[in-house]
Amino acid sequence: MSRSKLRIIGAISLLVVAGLYLTQATLAVSVPSTSLKTHPASSDGRDGWFKTIPKITLESDDATAVTYYSWDTPDPKQIYKYAIKAPQGKHTLYYYSGTGAGADESIKQKVFKVDSWRPSFIIKAPKHRKHVRGPLRIKVRAYDPDVSAQSSGLSELRLYMGSRLLAKKKASVYTFKVRTRYIKPGKRRFRVLVKDKAGNKRGRSRHYFIDNKKPVIKTVAVEPSVPSVRSRATVFFKLADRVSRRIFATVQIRKIDGTLVSRSKRRRRMGKKLVFQSMKMPEQEGAYIYRIIARDYAGNRQVKTAKFKVENPWNLNNVKNHLFEISKVIGVRDEGTAAEHRTADYIEGKLRAFGYGTERQAFRLSNGRLSYNVIARKTGTDPGRQFVIGAHYDSQPPSPGANDNGTGSSLLLELARTMKGKKIRPTLIFVWFGAEERIGGVRGNEHFGSRHFVSLMGPSERASTIGMISVDMVGVGHFFHVRSTQRGPMTLVNDILNFAGQNGHAVSYRRDYGASDHLDFELAGIPSAWLEWRVDNLFHTPADNYERIQWDAVDITGRFLSNYLLNRFGG
Ligand SMILES: [Zn+2]
Structure with a gap:
């Protein structure tokens, strides 16, 4: 036989004895009263929600009484012994104490709203450390675990830049649109914060490089300054960008009317320094344009063009070679x-x-x-x-x-x-x-x-x-x-x-x-x-x-x- 059964038997025999006594003595019936305490003493979240799982203590004023409780059904049968932990979600606690002598306390109830879980979210785009030009669109998808039954539900999404609140929105899926035009170019920290109704929150930071400035192409020159047809000439230039340390550049040779003659094979990744690209010169002499197209990581594009001449100069060495062959x-x-x-x-x-x-x-x-x-x-x-x-x-x-x-x-x-x-x-x-x-x-x-x-x-x-x-x-x-x-x-x-x-x-x-x-x-x-x-x-x-x-x-x-x-x- 278990201890609890022994106790029940003990309690019943006690009640029987008490009942006998009461019938013989003049009646002074006292009904026990149960007080409920929680720790924390009251809800520590918003709107009556506990963010901390409360410990519930039930105490009867009658030491002889037994306290019963149940969750969600008004039929308390469980004997209270130790402090109870409230379950996650919205639940009703029913409880009362009784002595078994017919003088039971009427059933009391209390609703507990518990949400100790932090909401979660993902930043779908852009990726961390992304270089951004134009409006920055931060796509957020947030969810609170099992909103229907066990959670308080999402309250709001917030976006901060540094410590400055940029926007807040009551939604679970949202794209923040940040106009970056007035943000000083450079690396900026953005923080997304998601709150549920209980007040649980979760935040995450991303760094983005704000860059609305075009890269700068400087010191453009062709060497030799007047190249010969079918030779190779080098286009020199200097690249700079306020934010990107690396820039892509392509060099094109075009006719004056814009027709493409040749382009550098690969887009080259270049640093902030003097760079060069060896280019094959056209077959025909005349005036041409070389065109440097630079693009930074954010996608800002800069184009620089300059005219140059391609010559077909007289070369005595060619004559020597022919004469050697002929004579x-x-x-x-x-x-x-x-x-x-x-x-x-x-x-x-x-x-x-x-x-x-x-x-x-x-x-x-x-x-x-x-x-x-x-x-x-x-x-x-x-x-x-x-x-x-x-x-x-x-x-x-x-x-x-x-x-x-x-x-x-x-x-x-x-x-x-x-x-x-x-x-x-x-x-x-x-x-x-x-x-x-x-x-x-x-x-x-x-x-x-x-x-x-x-x-x-x-x-x-x-x-x-x-x-x-x-x-x-x-x-x-x-x-x-x-x-x-x-x-x-x-x-x-x-x-x-x-x-x-x-x-x-x-x-x-x-x-x-x-x-x-x-x-x-x-x-x-x-x-x-x-x-x-x-x-x-x-x-x-x-x-x-x-x-x-x-x-x-x-x-x-x-x-x-x-x-x-x-x-x-x-x-
Ligand atoms: Zn002759």
Whole structure:
């Protein structure tokens, strides 16, 4: 038998004894009274809610009475022994004391509202340490455990920046919208606080970087300042941002009209320092824009653009490379032989690499062999007029023909390359003549290429050809001459001499008796000129080799011719 049962029996026997006594004595019936105390003494939350689970003590004024209690049903049967803990939620405690002698206290009741649980919440966005521009939207979703039965329910959401209350809202799901325009840029602490009706609260902080300022792009420069076509140039710039320590930047090269030419491959993450991006330069010379687009972590974007020029400069090294190939690798280029044809192939290959379409004119020599003129055409802005610039590429055996005329044909390749992207009014026709040299020492048995070229020109083409320049032997000697036979118009010769005089070039006139490819053009009535350096005593000999070329002479000729064409026909 348990102790409690023993006690009940004990209590009942006591009541029986008391009852016997009472029936014999005059009646003085006393009903016990139970007092209820809680700890804490009263609700410590709002609206009657306990945030601390209260300890309930029931005490009867009759020491003989037994105190009973129950939760939520008005039928107290449980005997009170020790302090009771109120359960979570809203519950009613029923209680009374009785002595078992028929004098029971009537049932009392008290409602307890207990919510000791803190509400919880999540900040759905933005993430901690996020960089923010524009309005900051803090999405909060809060919940109080089991609102229906056991909890007081959510009361409000609050948002603080530092210690300043920014907003409060009675809702469980809410997006705070903070206008950041007037917040000083930088790292700011935001705190979300959620309260339930009992007054339980929970808070959480997030740091956000407020940044409404565009990054700054400074010190923009291109190195070299005027880059060459197809080269690489470096765009230098300095980035700064008040908040972000790292900024993304992209560099673009665009045409003046905005067409994209190239862009840096990856967006690079760069610090607050001088940064650079190597960029491939366009194929064509002209004016371009480079555009730097910087973006900070918050998404603020800054764009800086600047104009720059891309040039296609004359480069003597290219001429040297061509001449090495023509006079040393190929060597003697007797007309109509495989060596001459190989030279034509080399020239054609280079022209295609420069972006030219090429054409060949085939013609038969007096010895029955086949030779070719190689032609590249640069269409002018005024295609009704044309200007021919030619150089023969064959050599007189046994000479490797470095000066005669590896120099002219190599120079002409570099001239064609540099003219490719330029705006020129007349159409430029570059011709590499085959078979200029005399065959069998017979006078007139020569100039096969240029003769063939002129023979194919009809009257209207001759009329529209405003000039012809032959570049032949420009790498040996001390005197730079412009020459003609005076059998055709002298207008081009005079114009070249004028240009040379005005620009301080030492070019002098020397009459010629038909020793280069200009002759047939002159005879066709086309203003023609031959550019030549004199005197070369070793031409047509094996000693006319690559090693003895005076590169200054070649360089002066190339630059002079280029300047002359641009000055007279450019734009
Ligand atoms: Zn020659």
